[in-house]
Amino acid sequence: MTNVDDSPARLRLDRALDHLSVVLRGMTAREDEVQCDCHWGGEEELARLKAPDVELDPDLLRRTWTAPDWSDHGAVLRRVLPQLARALVGGSGEPVSGMAEVGASFARGRWQEWPAPQAAAVEEFLHAWWAHALTDPEPAVPVHGLLALCTEASATPGPWLAVWEGLDDEVADRHLAETAGRWEYDLLDDRLPWNGWRLDDEEAVRSELAAWLVRHVPARLRARDGHEELLHRVRLLGLTGPARWEDPHWPDRRS
Known part of the structure; x- marks a missing residue:
């Protein structure tokens, strides 16, 4: 029997997807938009972007949103x-x-900067997706990946961390343990735990992520079994200089 997700978070996400489709119905690339036919694709594919509401094959979809050199990327x-x-x-x-x-x-x-109804639809989609992922035991996109997406899209992790902080939920806490475990290596070396693309101040974002983990991981994971070493690594994020790397729990990975 197929498991149907009819949770309030999933229903909100479905509504947000539907609304996004309605608000952006009929949108096209600019008529004078051009692309490199040897690196991106041909005129026929470009013409599909100038026709509204035509389904794109997955490869064309990927090449389109990843291309960095559209004259009007917003359109x-x-x-x-x-x-x-x-x-x-x-x-996918x-x-x-x-x-x-x-x-x-x-x-x-x-x-x-899009017209207000369009910008609001995108914002609600991102927030609905984030809220659903936090309470989904097996989200299609891992929470740590979605947080990177939302941070890059909005230029700040603050609103997304605030939602996570407000959840008293065992599933959300499991995602927290996984995210902290994946990110502690880079954060302990004072690096952003993903390849930064569009952030104006990567150091400020890294500092905010580390400080948030230091504040919230211990309270959320202390009662969970098997997190003793992770809690020490997170504690180290709150230290600097010799206090960090001379701590008995500093990982000896440079020898």
């Missing part, structure tokens, strides 16, 4: 976003370089 993104959003939520279309690249495409499109 192109509006054209493909309803299909791209559904593909991403369904777990993730680039080899990670979900942050998707967020960078959003940022290049300057979606927050």
